[in-house]
Amino acid sequence: MAPQQKTLKDLKNKKLLHDQSFINGEWVNSASGKSTFDVVDPATLDKLATLPEMDKEDVKLAVNAAHEAFKTYKKTTARQRARMLRKWSDLCHENVDDLALIMTLENGKTLAESKGEVIYGASFLEWFATQAEMTHGEVVPVANPNQRIVTFKQPLGVAACLAPWNFPIAMITRKCGAALAAGCTTVWKPAGETPLSALAQAVLAEEAGFPKGSINVITSLTTVAEVGQELCENPKVHKLSFTGSTRVGKLLMQQSASTLKKLSLELGGNSPFIVFNDAKMETAVEAAVLAKFRNSGQTCVTANRIFVQSGVYDEFAKQLTERVKKMKVGAGTEEGVFVGPLTHDRAVEKAMSHINDAKKHGGQVLFGGEPMEGMGKGYFFQPTVITEMNTKMLTTREETFAPVIGLYRFETEDEVIDLANDCDVGLGSFVMTENMARSWRVAEALEVGMVGINVGMLSACESPFGGVKGSGFGREGGTQGINEYLTVKSMFINVAS
Ligand code: SIN
Secondary structure, eight states: OOOOOOOGGGOSOGGGOOOSEEETTEEEOOTTOOOEEEEEOTTTOOEEEEEEOOOHHHHHHHHHHHHHHHHHHTTSOHHHHHHHHHHHHHHHHHTHHHHHHHHHHHHOOOHHHHHHHHHHHHHHHHHHHHHHHHOOOOEEOOSSTTEEEEEEEEEOSEEEEEOOSSSTTHHHHHHHHHHHHHTOEEEEEOOTTSHHHHHHHHHHHHHTTOOTTSEEEOOOSTTHHHHHHHHHHOTTEEEEEEESOHHHHHHHHHHHGGGTOEEEEEOOOOEEEEEOTTSOHHHHHHHHHHHHHGGGGOSTTOEEEEEEEGGGHHHHHHHHHHHHHTOOBSOTTSTTOSBOOOSOHHHHHHHHHHHHHHHHTTOEEEEOOSBOSSSTTSOOBOOEEEEEEOTTSHHHHSOOOSSEEEEEEEOOHHHHHHHHHSSSEEOOOEEEOSOHHHHHHHHHHSOSSOOEESOSOOOOTTSOBOOEETTEEOOBSTTTGGGGGEEEEEEEEEOOO
């Protein structure tokens, strides 16, 4: 393997790098001082940093700080909040190379993808700056002639934002940008695998002017259950937003019941990617590459079940395999790499178990199918194409979350809609067709939160992101995103003379 080209020592803005939690404007260790955890580079397994494992008592301190800060932050004007959000976005752009390097080193995605994510993450800050100023209540006509009703929106209070490791910046800004725009104060819990990106965001947010206590960041890897439970059960937290697995989402919902928190849960997906006979082949192949291999197959909307109509099945498989064969695998810091390492060893195990299971049930591996050899200790996996997939296989029910693409064959539109909907989750989906009427019909019939027609990506700050069924509820981004952090109050006014 070529040597890693860059390390954290190459950061230009050293202020971005922190190895402590951030509570009430201070960089701190756990009050108990009991334990720490290491953040490692998944390309080399080299240690990047050692951070404090925060516990329940530390979470209480963070929540108390956010609760105290809310008393004054809620009185800021939308214009003031919008200015800080725009400044924060500008700072992301100014520091794009450093932020991308931190992300690539802790997550594994390529530098090009990391830069894309920094820009995407910053776009939520700009978007919510605008939303802050555009969000308002209404004057409601009322039957009683002596009364008027006015509604206005108010921030919920302290918002806990639990972000995943696959988008270490964009999921922070998508949640916390909305919360801060609404006038909420925040406690962030980034994933234990990728806290450095979130801590760098806290540095920039503070520089942008967000006041002490409005942003608090809790670092945790093995104490995550205790930290999550405290955030759910603490009565001073009024909103919790989580992106992660359906299993953990259900647990957080149970734990939040005692305090009746408002929740947004963006949970697991199992996205269908449907290629009809009338699709443009080149568009379909490129969209599949993006939908499956972006972030090494580790996006929540990754194409997991690829349904290809029989008339184009063989040609699609051939062209896709040609494309996949050209993908360079390596450390995200290396030039020309398309597929970086997986973030976890568990992901490698899961990919292998899905491939073995597919083979057992008749799947044909056209390319790949194994972890990469001779690339050191990192979690590298061969981009893999499997054909002759069928519904007996594990991949039908579970996301693989790796650069492994399996092709199912179908005959009719009705059949593929049934196949796609025969699933207990519904987040993203992709439909490849040149027939406009069909694209509408299928988009309406799919039980999902998002549909891409002839595109391989569903990422835009302007669009609401979220799912149905076991993929959870609530929407992030779009005009809906800010409302997740607001409550509507109505005021009755007596106008009788
Ligand atoms: C996700 O996978 O949750 C985020 C994907 C995106 O916003 O592009």
